[in-house]
Amino acid sequence: MQTNEREFRQAQRFLTEHDNFLVVAHVQPDGDAVSSTLAVGWLLSCLGKKYVMVNEGPIPKRMEYLWEADKIVNLSSAPLEAAYSHIICVDCADFRRTGKSSQYFAENAEILNIDHHPTNDGYGTCNLIVPHAAATVEILFDLIAFMDLNLDKDAATLIYTGLLTDTGGFRYSNTTPKVMATASKLLEYGVDGPGLSELLLEQMTLPQLRLLTRALNGLQISEDGKISWVSVNDEDLRVTGAIHEDLEGIVNYPRNIQGVEVGLLFKVISENAVKVSMRSAGKVDVARVAQSFGGGGHVRAAGARIEGTLEEIVPQVLDRVKLQL
Amino acid sequence: MQTNEREFRQAQRFLTEHDNFLVVAHVQPDGDAVSSTLAVGWLLSCLGKKYVMVNEGPIPKRMEYLWEADKIVNLSSAPLEAAYSHIICVDCADFRRTGKSSQYFAENAEILNIDHHPTNDGYGTCNLIVPHAAATVEILFDLIAFMDLNLDKDAATLIYTGLLTDTGGFRYSNTTPKVMATASKLLEYGVDGPGLSELLLEQMTLPQLRLLTRALNGLQISEDGKISWVSVNDEDLRVTGAIHEDLEGIVNYPRNIQGVEVGLLFKVISENAVKVSMRSAGKVDVARVAQSFGGGGHVRAAGARIEGTLEEIVPQVLDRVKLQL
Ligand SMILES: [Mn+2]
Ligand SMILES: [Mn+2]
Numbered sequence: 118m119q120t121n122e123r124e125f126r127q128a129q130r131f132l133t134e135h136d137n138f139l140v141v142a143h144v145q146p147d148g149d150a151v152s153s154t155l156a157v158g159w160l161l162s163c164l165g166k167k168y169v170m171v172n173e174g175p176i177p178k179r180m181e182y183l184w185e186a187d188k189i190v191n192l193s194s195a196p197l198e199a200a201y202s203h204i205i206c207v208d209c210a211d212f213r214r215t216g217k218s219s220q221y222f223a224e225n226a227e228i229l230n231i232d233h234h235p236t237n238d239g240y241g242t243c244n245l246i247v248p249h250a251a252a253t254v255e256i257l258f259d260l261i262a263f264m265d266l267n268l269d270k271d272a273a274t275l276i277y278t279g280l281l282t283d284t285g286g287f288r289y290s291n292t293t294p295k296v297m298a299t300a301s302k303l304l305e306y307g308v309d310g311p312g313l314s315e316l317l318l319e320q321m322t323l324p325q326l327r328l329l330t331r332a333l334n335g336l337q338i339s340e341d342g343k344i345s346w347v348s349v350n351d352e353d354l355r356v357t358g359a360i361h362e363d364l365e366g367i368v369n370y371p372r373n374i375q376g377v378e379v380g381l382l383f384k385v386i387s388e389n390a391v392k393v394s395m396r397s398a399g400k401v402d403v404a405r406v407a408q409s410f411g412g413g414g415h416v417r418a419a420g421a422r423i424e425g426t427l428e429e430i431v432p433q434v435l436d437r438v439k440l441q442l
Numbered sequence: 443m444q445t446n447e448r449e450f451r452q453a454q455r456f457l458t459e460h461d462n463f464l465v466v467a468h469v470q471p472d473g474d475a476v477s478s479t480l481a482v483g484w485l486l487s488c489l490g491k492k493y494v495m496v497n498e499g500p501i502p503k504r505m506e507y508l509w510e511a512d513k514i515v516n517l518s519s520a521p522l523e524a525a526y527s528h529i530i531c532v533d534c535a536d537f538r539r540t541g542k543s544s545q546y547f548a549e550n551a552e553i554l555n556i557d558h559h560p561t562n563d564g565y566g567t568c569n570l571i572v573p574h575a576a577a578t579v580e581i582l583f584d585l586i587a588f589m590d591l592n593l594d595k596d597a598a599t600l601i602y603t604g605l606l607t608d609t610g611g612f613r614y615s616n617t618t619p620k621v622m623a624t625a626s627k628l629l630e631y632g633v634d635g636p637g638l639s640e641l642l643l644e645q646m647t648l649p650q651l652r653l654l655t656r657a658l659n660g661l662q663i664s665e666d667g668k669i670s671w672v673s674v675n676d677e678d679l680r681v682t683g684a685i686h687e688d689l690e691g692i693v694n695y696p697r698n699i700q701g702v703e704v705g706l707l708f709k710v711i712s713e714n715a716v717k718v719s720m721r722s723a724g725k726v727d728v729a730r731v732a733q734s735f736g737g738g739g740h741v742r743a744a745g746a747r748i749e750g751t752l753e754e755i756v757p758q759v760l761d762r763v764k765l766q767l
Contacts, residue, residue: 322700
């Protein structure tokens with residue numbers, strides 16, 4: 118039984134009492150955002166409701182196999198004709214995370230806000246926020262059960278996808294006993310867990326691997342072995358044919374070196390600006406370091422955009438990290 | 443309830459009726475072999491039995507944190523004084539896999555053979571073989587429950603470790619609903635799943651990462667994009683300071699490239715011999731390719747030692763792989 122039964126009942130009422138919905142996830146959607154969008158769509162079709170699923174931009178290529186993924190409207194290339202009065206926001210910690218999708222929210226639109234981010238400010242008219250959930254799909258799994266709907270393999274695949282991506286393949290600290298028990302139930306529905314792991318977590322494109330290789334060739338490590346970093350510039354992307362999202366994951370390589378406390382990725386974004394991604398093995402609060410440069414994030418994963426050349430910025434960032442060690 | 447209750451009861455009898463045991467796992471023990479050895483030790487200490495845990499050689503460094511891991515006798519440096527009459531073999535698909543440990547099996551010793559390999563030939567006097575188990579620790583988890591012993595955090599950590607390593611972090615096709623349900627129960631005992639994942643699956647030493655980088659610099663891919671390969675020689679190991687076990691995992695990089703069906707790692711072992719490791723994305727049976735060179739393995743992971751120089755062997759292997767495509 119959910120401890121927050123009242124929120125679940127309110128969400129159920131929101132979904133059953135209205136008939137036409139706009140389903141929205143955060144900009145630059147990750148696996149959980151895409152899966153949650155589609156899982157809400159699946160739930161609404163079970164209820165026989167009308168709905169449109171949207172995102173400000175395209176969804177990641179490797180998500181395109183998911184149930185009705187092709188129905189998610191990319192608003193940057195296909196604007197809608199009308200605004201909606203009933204909105205379901207998933208995986209959006211605050212209203213701004215809906216991006217340009219919010220242009221299609223009617224004035225006084227009612228919003229059902231379903232999310233797992235602890236920082237969610239409850240911007241909905243109805244809020245189903247479960248901060249201890251590993252992913253928004255976990256909340257949707259519970260909502261589907263709460264509403265006595267029968268999961269099928271398609272829906273189970275959506276939930277598994279969101280769990281897999283938001284827990285880094287059942288490796289992050291949000292991998293609770295409940296996550297594993299849910300994953301077990303989902304596999305019972307015939308979900309191809311190993312296939313999804315391969316597709317979503319292991320596969321790389323050749324340009325992506327070439328980019329990683331180039332970055333690793335320049336890997337550096339501090340004398341005490343506690344800070345390691347790599348840097349990437351546009352030339353690296355151009356030469357390898359990689360795209361921006363291929364940068365994701367590179368920072369884990371310096372971070373995962375035995376003994377390293379902080380891993381850094383410096384991405385040169387212009388002649389006078391660098392974006393730094395920071396990952397901590399746990400001891401250092403990289404959010405504090407990022408904040409000191411006007412950035413933000415979590416204790417173990419943070420980032421900032423800093424004015425200056427790479428040569429200027431690297432020693433500055435190293436110095437501030439050292440202060441925290 | 444176990445469908446193979448009789449085997450479980452026989453194993454229980456073997457453990458309760460005797461008093462002094464030798465616990466043995468396969469040579470060059472992996473995570474499941476080490477964890478299974480220790481889990482049997484844990485079980486025997488619950489029963490108040492005497493036992494010695496051994497292995498032909500050392501256990502991997504990153505397993506040393508496990509419960510009583512320091513008690514596993516490395517026979518290559520510390521021979522035993524006597525032979526044993528009651529042996530428990532874990533994770534050994536055949537008798538030879540016990541290696542030099544078998545020197546300490548008394549004549550007519552009784553062997554309890556606990557294993558999950560489908561090819562296990564039942565060499566024990568008592569056999570508890572569960573081919574659909576993802577890991578030997580999964581069988582031990584069931585045996586502990588069958589014997590009504592109370593798991594604790596130490597034992598749960600052992601079981602989790604074996605599951606994690608033998609399923610590649612819940613990613614391989616042996617990741618069944620039962621594996622995930624078991625993992626869920628283990629986390630309830632306070633196992634630090636994310637910490638274990640980091641230590642066992644994500645961490646690399648700096649020499650290991652330098653070796654990977656060097657290998658990736660030489661990555662090649664066939665014109666049709668279906669075969670990709672890297673090669674490593676002793677010079678690479680020497681320059682990077684890496685050790686032999688650091689080669690593990692490198693072959694996954696060529697294999698995980700989108701569109702690649704077969705990934706290969708060529709390790710030059712002498713002037714006139716090369717060891718090739720083969721990984722298939724599923725379509726090609728690499729065991730057949732390996733067999734054609736006198737090697738062996740599984741459909742998706744196989745290997746062979748081939749006489750000749752790297753320059754001679756690479757085109758030969760590529761040709762035989764192409765025949766299977
Ligand atoms: Mn998200
Ligand atoms: Mn093994």
